[in-house]
Amino acid sequence: xxxxxxxxxxxxxxxxxxxxxxxxxxxxxxxxxxxxxxxxxxxxxxxxxxxxxxxxxxxxxxxxxxxxxxxxxxxxxxxxxxxxxxxxxxxxxxxxxxxxxxxxxxxxxxxxxxxxxxxxxxxxxxxxxxxxxxxxxxxxxxxxxxxxxxxxxxxxxxxxxxxxxxxxxxxxxxxxxxxxxxxxxxxxxxxxxxxxxxxxxxxxxxxxxxxxxxxxxxxxxxxxxxxxxxxxxxxxxxxxxxxxxxxxxxxxxxxxxxxxxxxxxxxxxxxxxxxxxxxxxxxxxxxxxxxxxxxxxxxxxxxxxxxxxxxxxxxxxxxxxxxxxxxxxxxxxxxxxxxxxxxxxxxxxxxxxxxxxxxxxxxxxxxxxxxxxxxxxxxxxxxxxxxxxxxxxxxxxxxxxxxxxxxxxxxxxxxxxxxxxxxxxxxxxxxxxxxxxxxxxxxxxxxxxxxxxxxxxxxxxxxxxxxxxxxxxxxxxxxxxxxxxxxxxxxxxxxxxxxxxxxxxxxxxxxxxxxxxxxxxxxxxxxxxxxxxxxxxxxxxxxxxxxxxxxxxxxxxxxxxxxxxxxxxxxxxxxxxxxxxxxxxxxxxxxxxxxxxxxxxxxxxxxxxxxxxxxxxxxxxxxxxxxxxxxxxxxxxxxxxxxxxxxxxxxxxxxxxxxxxxxxxxxxxxxxxxxxxxxxxxxxxxxxxxxx
Numbered sequence: 001x002x003x004x005x006x007x008x009x010x011x012x013x014x015x016x017x018x019x020x021x022x023x024x025x026x027x028x029x030x031x032x033x034x035x036x037x038x039x040x041x042x043x044x045x046x047x048x049x050x051x052x053x054x055x056x057x058x059x060x061x062x063x064x065x066x067x068x069x070x071x072x073x074x075x076x077x078x079x080x081x082x083x084x085x086x087x088x089x090x091x092x093x094x095x096x097x098x099x100x101x102x103x104x105x106x107x108x109x110x111x112x113x114x115x116x117x118x119x120x121x122x123x124x125x126x127x128x129x130x131x132x133x134x135x136x137x138x139x140x141x142x143x144x145x146x147x148x149x150x151x152x153x154x155x156x157x158x159x160x161x162x163x164x165x166x167x168x169x170x171x172x173x174x175x176x177x178x179x180x181x182x183x184x185x186x187x188x189x190x191x192x193x194x195x196x197x198x199x200x201x202x203x204x205x206x207x208x209x210x211x212x213x214x215x216x217x218x219x220x221x222x223x224x225x226x227x228x229x230x231x232x233x234x235x236x237x238x239x240x241x242x243x244x245x246x247x248x249x250x251x252x253x254x255x256x257x258x259x260x261x262x263x264x265x266x267x268x269x270x271x272x273x274x275x276x277x278x279x280x281x282x283x284x285x286x287x288x289x290x291x292x293x294x295x296x297x298x299x300x301x302x303x304x305x306x307x308x309x310x311x312x313x314x315x316x317x318x319x320x321x322x323x324x325x326x327x328x329x330x331x332x333x334x335x336x337x338x339x340x341x342x343x344x345x346x347x348x349x350x351x352x353x354x355x356x357x358x359x360x361x362x363x364x365x366x367x368x369x370x371x372x373x374x375x376x377x378x379x380x381x382x383x384x385x386x387x388x389x390x391x392x393x394x395x396x397x398x399x400x401x402x403x404x405x406x407x408x409x410x411x412x413x414x415x416x417x418x419x420x421x422x423x424x425x426x427x428x429x430x431x432x433x434x435x436x437x438x439x440x441x442x443x444x445x446x447x448x449x450x451x452x453x454x455x456x457x458x459x460x461x462x463x464x465x466x467x468x469x470x471x472x473x474x475x476x477x478x479x480x481x482x483x484x485x486x487x488x489x490x491x492x493x494x495x496x497x498x499x500x501x502x503x504x505x506x507x508x509x510x511x512x513x514x515x516x517x518x519x520x521x522x523x524x525x526x527x528x529x530x531x532x533x534x535x536x537x538x539x540x541x542x543x544x545x546x547x548x549x550x551x552x553x554x555x556x557x558x559x560x561x562x563x564x565x566x567x568x569x570x571x572x573x574x575x576x577x578x579x580x581x582x583x584x585x586x587x588x589x590x591x592x593x594x595x596x597x598x599x600x601x602x603x604x605x606x607x608x609x610x611x612x613x614x615x616x617x618x619x620x621x622x623x624x625x626x627x628x629x630x631x632x633x634x635x636x637x638x639x640x641x642x643x644x645x646x647x648x649x650x651x652x653x654x655x656x657x658x659x660x661x662x663x664x665x666x667x668x669x670x671x672x673x674x675x676x677x678x679x680x681x682x683x684x685x686x687x688x689x690x691x692x
Contacts, residue, residue, distance in 0.1 A: 022462070022463050026460070026462060026473060029460075030458065030460065030473070030475055033458065034381075034458075034475075034477065037441075037456065041479075041482065045482070046314055046318070049313070049314065050290075050313060050314065053290060053308065053313045054278045054290070054292070055586050057278070057290060057292050057306055057308060058276075058278075058292055058586075060226050060234075060236070060306055061236070061292050061293070061294045061304060061306035062294060062551075062582075063226070064223065064224055064226060064236050064294075064304055064306065065294035065295070065296055065297075065304045066297075066551060067223035067224075068220075068223045068224065068238065068296055068298070068304060069296045069297040069298045070223075071219075071220055071223050072177055072190075072296065072298035072300065073297070073298050074122075074123075075122065075123065075124070075190075075192050075212060075214060076175060076177055076192045076194075076298070076299075078118065078122040078123075078124070078192070078212065079145075079175070079192040079193065079194040079210050079211070079212045080175050080194040080210075082114075082115070082118060082145070082194070082210045083175075083194035083195060083196045083197070083209070083210045084197070085114070087107070087110065087111065087114060088111060088114070088147065088196060088210065089196055089197060090107070091107045091108070091111045091147070091156075092147065092196040092208035094107070095149070095155055095208065096149075096206040096207075096208065108155070108156055111147065111156050112156050112158070115145045115146070115147070115156060115157075115158050116145075116158045116159070118145065119143075119144055119145045119158045123214065123219065124143055124144055124145045124158070124212050124213070124214060125143065125144070125158070125160065126140075126142055126143045126160055140160065141160055141161060141162045141163060142160060142162060142183060142187075142189075142213075142215050143160055143161070143162075143213055143214050143215060144157060144158040144159065144160045144161025144162070144212075144213055145157070145158045145161060145210065145211070145212050145213075146158070146161045146164075146210075146211045146212075146213075147196070147208055147209070147210055147211075148164075148169065148208065148209050148211050149206070149207065149208050149209075150171065150203070150206060150207040150208070150209070151166055152164065152165065152166025152167070152168075152169050152171075153166070154211075155208075161213060162180070162181070162183075162189060162213050164180065164181070164191075164211070164213070168180055168181055168191075169191065169193065169209075169211060170191075170193075171193065171195075171207075171209065173195075174194065174195050175192075175193060175194040175195065175299075176191075176192075176193045176299070177190065177191070177192055177193075177298060177299055177300050178190070178191050178193070178300075179191070179240065179250070180213060182260050183215055186258060186259060186260065187215045187216060187217060187259070188215070188216045188250050188259060188260050189213055189214070189215050189216075190213070190214050190215070190216060191211060191212070191213055192211070192212040192213075192214070193209050193210070193211050193212075194209065194210050195207060195208075195209050196208045196209060196210060216238075216250060216251060216259075220251075221251060221252070224236040224237065224238070224251060224304075231308055231312060232312070233289075233308055233309035233311075233312045234306070234307070234308040235253070235254045235283075235289075235306075235307050235308075236304065236305070236306050236307075237249055237250075237251045237252070237253055237268075237304075237305055238250045238251045238302050238303070238304055238305070239265070239268045239271075239272065239302065239303055239305055240301065240302055241272045241301055241302075241303060242262055245264065245266075245269040246262045246263070246264065246269075247262070247263065247265050247268045247269060247272060248260060248261065248262045248263070249261070249263070249265075249268075249284070250302065253284060253285075255283070255284060255285035255287075256285075257284060263284055264284070265283055265284040266281040266282050266283070267279075267281040267282065267283040267284075267289050267291040267305065267307055268283070268284070268291070268293070268303075268305045270291055270293070271291055271292060271293020271294075271303055271304075271305045271306075272293060272303045274293070275292075275293045275294055275295045275303060276292065276293070276294065277292065277293075278290065278291070278292050279291055280310045283307055287309060288309070288310040288311070289307035289308060289309055289310060290307065290308050290309075290310055290313050291305065291306070291307045292305075292306050293305050293306070294306070327380065379396065379398060380398065380477070380478070381398060381475055381476060381477045381478075382395075382396065382398040382399035382401070382402045382455070382474075382475070382476035382477075383395065383396045383398070383399060383473070383474070383475055383476075384396075384399045384410075384415060384473075384474045385462070385472070385473055385474075386415055386431060386471070386472040386473075386474060387471055387472070388431070388432070388435040388471050388472065389414070390414045390415050390416050390427070390428065390431050390472075391412060391413070391414055391415075392410050392411055392412065392413055392414070392415050393411070393412075394411070395407050395410045395411065398476075399474075399476070402446065402455070402476060403415075403418035403419070404418070405418050415427065415431075415474070416428050416431075419446075423444055423446065426442070426444070427459075427474075430442070430459045431459060431472050431474075433459075434459045434460060434461045434471075434472040434473075435461065435471050435472055436461075437461050438461070439458070439459065439460045439461060440458070440459045441456070441457070441458050441459075442457055442459075443455065443456055443457065443479075444457050444476070453478060454478070454479055454483045455476040455477060455478055455479065456476070456477045456479045457474065457475070457476045457477075458473075458474070458475045459472060459473075459474050460472070460473045460474075460475070461473075514546070514547055514631060514632070514635065515543065515544050515545070515546055515547050516543075516544065517631045517635070517681075517684055518543040518544075518546050518624070518627050518628050518631045519539075519540050519541075519542075519543025519544045519546075520543075520681075521543075521627040521630055521631055521668070521681070522539045522540065522542070522543040522623050522624050522627035523536060523539060523540050523543070524671055524677070525623050525626065525627060525664055525667050525668055525671070526539050526620075526623055528667040528668075528670065528671055528675075529623075529663065529664070529667050531619065534589060534590055535590060535619065535620060537589060537590060538588065538589065538590025538591055538592050538595060538620050539590075539595065539620045539623055539624065541588060541590070541592050542592045542595040542596055542599075542620060542624055543624060543627065543628075545583065545592065545596065546596065546599075546624065546628055548582060548583065548596075549582065550572075551582075552571075553571055553572055557571065557572065573600070583596070590620070591618055591620065594618050594620075594621070595618055595620035595621045595624055596621075596624075597609070597621075598610075598612060598617050598618055598621035599621045599624045599625045599628065600625070601613075601617045601621060601625075602658060602659045602660075603617070603622070603657060603658060603659060603660055603661050603662075604657070604658045604659075606658070606659075607659070622660070622661045622664055623664055625659070625660060626652065626660050626661075626664045626665060626668060627668075629648075629651075629652065629659075629660070630648055630652060630668060631684060633647070633648040633651060634648050634681070634684045634685055635684050635685070636685065636686070642684065642685035644685065645672055645678055645681075645685075649668075649669055649672065652665045652668065652669075653665060653669070
């Protein structure tokens with residue numbers, strides 16, 4: 001390097017000045033490209049990371065909203081069932097007729113026992129320490145069941161039922177769920193009501209209602225807890241919408257504050273106005289949060305709010321981006337200052353013509369050469385200047401680390417000899433292109449398979465007047481950490497999909513492994529017909545999510561052990577389309593939502609929902625249709641046993657060319673007969689409990 005710098009500064013003044021200018025421009029160009037690349041890469045990662053967080057936030061909010069709605073609807077159903085009980089209807093009728101009061105009083109004890117039994121069974125009874133001591137100890141009135149008339153007066157109530165004023169009971173319709181008074185411990189009380197149908201035309205005052213009361217205690221709050229939650233800032237809470245953006249929290253808040261008290265909460269207000277949307281807004285404590293909201297399927301106006309700190313969402317990618325930008329900026333300023341000093345020194349020395357002055361200039365150039373070497377050695381990037389035949393004229397310590405060859409030994413040695421195989425061949429090809437004026441940017445992976453290092457590499461042409469001068473500049477930036485972070489995000493995404501699949505399949509013990517099995521068979525068919533890796537990944541994810549629509553199907557239908565009715569079959573079929581709509585807004589790498597939406601289309605155009613035909617149906621949907629039908633037929637269900645491989649193959653073959661693409665059916669049969677498919681999937685025919 002010292003000899004090279006000496007040669008540069010021994011050139012005539014005009015040539016030396018031109019070379020310095022070219023070098024300055026080259027350094028500025030490299031730094032500008034590097035900063036642009038880092039900004040672009042970091043922005044892309046931040047956007048992808050934000051989309052992943054939105055997906056996770058949406059899935060958690062959906063599952064928690066479903067749990068909360070199930071809890072509310074379960075208790076409302078209990079009250080509605082009591083309202084249709086013949087004994088309670090008879091009691092209500094007799095209580096409404098003045099002449100039958102004696103009969104009603106005689107039945108009061110039986111009705112009390114009936115309400116008490118149902119209260120303990122359905123959760124309208126709070127197990128407390130006093131249950132094990134004398135019966136004359138006063139029980140706190142927090143939860144219970146009661147029968148009240150249209151004026152709000154209770155005639156029968158279970159032990160522990162809160163005493164309600166008539167104006168606190170919002171009689172409306174045939175049934176209702178509403179907030180009741182706040183209990184002494186500041187816990188909100190929820191009222192469940194169902195009108196008892198009398199045997200005669202009764203006035204509102206003569207009507208009777210079954211009223212249930214339950215506090216939003218730990219049993220309810222447990223529905224807001226996401227299994228496996230790892231975030232430290234995530235929060236799920238329920239709000240009751242008010243006017244002018246005011247909301248009332250009904251569940252405890254991580255940031256403190258009294259439940260049941262109206263307050264300003266921009267994040268929750270957005271969730272109320274735009275359920276299913278995503279935005280970064282301040283919450284009740286003023287912290288910026290990524291927020292989404294979900295309406296409940298229960299007959300209440302409440303909204304479930306799911307938030308997570310915006311700092312947590314973007315912390316890692318922002319930190320790495322800022323560190324890289326600051327480091328490059330400092331290096332750029334330092335290099336520019338150094339090069340300006342070199343240039344000024346060269347200009348002053350051009351005026352000296354004597355031999356003595358040239359020797360002094362040489363000495364100074366040697367010192368500057370060492371200084372530049374020190375500066376370049378301190379950079380995080382590997383730098384090398386090459387001739388057109390790849391001979392190294394300059395390299396820094398980072399390049400020596402990358403190649404495993406000391407800098408002094410690397411100088412005047414061909415750079416491609418420091419690498420092996422395809423990497424050396426690739427460098428030779430791109431260096432030749434750079435010598436002809438074509439810049440190249442690529443990624444090179446070095447190191448052992450267990451610990452690979454990825455380098456973002458630029459091979460740039462340098463202006464030269466001598467074939468022995470460096471004509472190519474190689475810059476290698478280690479981006480292994482950024483690549484690893486991206487891989488981590490993708491792994492987390494796949495784990496999230498797997499977790500969602502397990503949650504969905506767990507609702508139906510008879511199809512516990514259906515989603516993973518459909519994904520397995522679909523990927524095998526995709527491999528057999530030779531689809532691209534991206535298409536295969538889209539098919540795999542769609543297979544795992546094939547049953548996502550079952551969250552809309554009641555568990556009693558999924559586990560029914562007798563043949564399903566037409567209405568029940570229709571509900572199950574429609575759930576597939578609802579599942580596709582549920583994920584339509586999510587950003588997958590492939591057409592996952594389209595695959596799920598079109599899997600019910602038939603090859604001959606007789607399918608649903610659009611009647612697409614042949615190749616107009618996306619290939620992934622055609623594959624998933626065959627896979628889903630095959631797994632469904634060979635697997636045992638609540639209402640039937642598995643059909644067996646031969647029977648399933650015969651059915652698929654019979655429908656080939658009409659419902660299914662003939663090529664895909666043939667591919668599946670080839671896997672079964674010639675590639676170990678029968679042995680591999682034999683356990684599909686076992687019942688779910690047998691495979692545990």
